[in-house]
Structure formats: C-alpha cells, structure tokens
Amino acid sequence: MKSSAFRDLALLIARIGIGVIFVAHGWQKFFTNGVDATQKAFDGMGVPLPDVSAIAAATIELVGGFALIAGIATPVVGILLFLDMLGAFFIVHMDKGIFVSEGGYELVLALGVSSLLIAAIGAGRLSVDGVLGGRKRTAVTT
Numbered sequence: 001m002k003s004s005a006f007r008d009l010a011l012l013i014a015r016i017g018i019g020v021i022f023v024a025h026g027w028q029k030f031f032t033n034g035v036d037a038t039q040k041a042f043d044g045m046g047v048p049l050p051d052v053s054a055i056a057a058a059t060i061e062l063v064g065g066f067a068l069i070a071g072i073a074t075p076v077v078g079i080l081l082f083l084d085m086l087g088a089f090f091i092v093h094m095d096k097g098i099f100v101s102e103g104g105y106e107l108v109l110a111l112g113v114s115s116l117l118i119a120a121i122g123a124g125r126l127s128v129d130g131v132l133g134g135r136k137r138t139a140v141t142t
Contacts, residue, residue, distance in 0.1 A: 004125070011124035012071075018114050019068035022081060026062025029054060045092050053087075060084045068118065071127020078119025085112030
C-alpha cells in the first residue's frame with residue numbers, strides 16, 4: 001500500500017502503541033516503584049552510575065513516550081529511546097536470551113528498533129511534527 005493516508009494512520013497507531021509502552025515504563029520507574037527502588041534495581045543489574053542512569057532512563061521513557069504519542073521532535077526522541085533500549089539490551093538483557101519471560105531482550109529489541117524506524121521515517125502528517133512541518137513548507141513555497 002503506497003497510500004499516504006494509510007502510511008500516516010499506520011505511523012499514528014505505531015507511535016501511540018510504542019509511546020504508551022514507554023510512558024508506562026517511565027511512570028513505573030518514577031512513581032510505581034519510585035526512583036530510589038529503580039536506582040537500587042539498576043545497581044543490582046550492574047548498570048553504570050545507577051543513580052543517574054535510573055533518572056535518565058525514566059525521563060527518556062516518560063517524556064519520550066509522550067512525545068512519540070504526540071509526534072513531537074520524533075527524530076531526536078526516536079534516537080534517544082533507541083539508545084535507551086540499546087543500553088538495556090547490552091547491560092541487562094543480552095545474555096538472557098530472546099524471551100522476555102526469561103529476562104530476555106525481545107521487548108527492548110522491538111521497542112528499540114521501532115523507535116529507530118520512527119526516527120528515520122518521521123512521525124507522519126497526523127502529528128505535531130507533521131503539522132509544524134507542513135506550515136514550514138507552506139511558508140517557504142509562498
């Protein structure tokens with residue numbers, strides 16, 4: 001399907017789905033478990049600088065998830081979320097196999113590569129980026 005309407009709708013659905021998962025994980029780190037517990041968990045998993053890393057990961061996931069949903073700054077947000085998941089892959093999940101039920105990397109892989117894909121192709125027209133980009137193009141062509 002080469003329809004731009006289909007592409008924009010698919011990107012909207014993907015951004016919302018991926019964004020909701022990131023928001024949930026960032027929320028969990030900040031509010032459900034709490035920052036102190038998240039920092040202790042990161043320390044126990046061998047994450048470097050766990051006090052800073054926990055706050056950074058929680059912020060990137062929470063703010064980045066909301067930004068994905070809205071489609072704001074998706075190239076930057078997508079790269080940050082990809083890097084967040086890349087760290088989770090190498091530091092925590094890689095040696096546990098693929099299956100998430102065994103602590104594996106299937107979720108971080110799916111979230112990471114989908115964030116990278118959105119960073120590469122953009123948020124689509126049904127996004128803040130799309131609306132602002134459309135305005136910029138109109139202003140340049142007139």
